[in-house]
Amino acid sequence: MSEPTATYRFAVNVTPKPGILDPQGKAVERSLPHLGIDGVSAVRVGRRVELSVAGPDEASARSTVERLAGELLSNPLIEAFEIEVLGAAVGTAG
Amino acid sequence: MSVRIGVVLFPGSNRDIDAVNALRIAGAEPVVLWHETADLGGVAGILLPGGFAYGDYLRAGVIARFSPVMRAVADFATRGGPVLGICNGFQVLAEARLVPGALLRNRGLRFVCREVSLLPERLDSPFTREIGERRSLRMPVAHGEGCYYADVVALDALEAAGQVLWRYAAAGGGIAGPDDSGNPNGSLRGIAGVSNAAGNVAGLMPHPETASEALLGSEDGLGIIRSLVVSAAEWERTGSITGARVAMAAEAGR
Numbered sequence: 191m192s193e194p195t196a197t198y199r200f201a202v203n204v205t206p207k208p209g210i211l212d213p214q215g216k217a218v219e220r221s222l223p224h225l226g227i228d229g230v231s232a233v234r235v236g237r238r239v240e241l242s243v244a245g246p247d248e249a250s251a252r253s254t255v256e257r258l259a260g261e262l263l264s265n266p267l268i269e270a271f272e273i274e275v276l277g278a279a280v281g282t283a284g
Numbered sequence: 285m286s287v288r289i290g291v292v293l294f295p296g297s298n299r300d301i302d303a304v305n306a307l308r309i310a311g312a313e314p315v316v317l318w319h320e321t322a323d324l325g326g327v328a329g330i331l332l333p334g335g336f337a338y339g340d341y342l343r344a345g346v347i348a349r350f351s352p353v354m355r356a357v358a359d360f361a362t363r364g365g366p367v368l369g370i371c372n373g374f375q376v377l378a379e380a381r382l383v384p385g386a387l388l389r390n391r392g393l394r395f396v397c398r399e400v401s402l403l404p405e406r407l408d409s410p411f412t413r414e415i416g417e418r419r420s421l422r423m424p425v426a427h428g429e430g431c432y433y434a435d436v437v438a439l440d441a442l443e444a445a446g447q448v449l450w451r452y453a454a455a456g457g458g459i460a461g462p463d464d465s466g467n468p469n470g471s472l473r474g475i476a477g478v479s480n481a482a483g484n485v486a487g488l489m490p491h492p493e494t495a496s497e498a499l500l501g502s503e504d505g506l507g508i509i510r511s512l513v514v515s516a517a518e519w520e521r522t523g524s525i526t527g528a529r530v531a532m533a534a535e536a537g538r
Binding site for chain 2: 210211212213214216217262263265267268
């Protein structure tokens with residue numbers, strides 16, 4: 191097995207799919223009038239996971255993140271995810 | 285010799301003692317299985333108890349899905365063995381795709397801990413066969429993520445295939461829809477529990493194991509626990525379960 195040469199940093203943003211009930215988003219939305227704020231709607235609460243992946247190149251590191259995001263970090267029945275590249279982190283993995 | 289049923293213990297399980305107690309009352313010999321083991325010890329049935337496996341981190345049930353014991357449980361299910369998940373155990377089965385659908389945060393956002401009335405949809409399934417008659421069953425719920433969700437096409441298919449096993453009952457009779465006060469969490473079509481296509485794996489949010497003796501206020505749940513025990517004994521003896529579709533048992537692994 192070849193040694194990983196670099197570590198890449200990603201973020202995975204997981205959000206409820208459109209149409210899926212999001213009581214957290216609703217609760218946030220309902221609290222807004224108490225702050226004296228109007229005009230805010232369609233609040234959806236999700237989660238963000240940041241992680242570093244070691245690999246020979248960014249593409250292979252990204253495919254690892256895609257697998258993780260689909261199998262573990264999100265439930266594809268109810269959640270969608272987007273992957274953000276935060277840039278190559280440090281030089282050598284170790 | 286009484287039939288041996290495995291009770292899986294995850295870090296964070298907290299209804300395992302209730303499950304063990306109910307299984308004993310139902311005449312089975314409970315065998316506690318630690319989450320790190322891949323050896324089910326030759327049990328004839330599996331009960332996944334309630335609690336907060338792995339702290340419910342990320343999503344309820346998802347981390348438990350990848351534990352060694354759950355790989356073994358998935359194999360067991362594929363072979364047609366009976367598996368019942370209660371509350372967090374249902375969430376684990378749903379995350380593992382061993383039963384259809386997902387459990388969302390309760391519609392009312394709060395953790396709900398109270399008694400509900402449960403209507404068994406059918407009395408000929410491996411998990412309802414010992415209930416006896418179709419009447420509403422009183423038992424507690426205690427969960428924050430119990431709102432059953434599947435898309436409309438999937439819901440129609442589940443109903444057509446007879447995979448809905450239990451629904452919440454409305455106070456005035458009938459099924460409690462998402463906004464009815466008899467429905468504790470907003471579950472679509474009042475669904476409280478479902479089975480896989482093969483019929484040998486089922487999960488429900490309410491707690492039949494804590495309603496298994498009169499001393500605890502209700503023994504309405506005992507019929508469900510007894511059904512698991514009877515189905516496990518039958519599976520051990522004959523390799524199949526009445527009410528389960530053996531030819532489709534391979535589906536259980538998906």
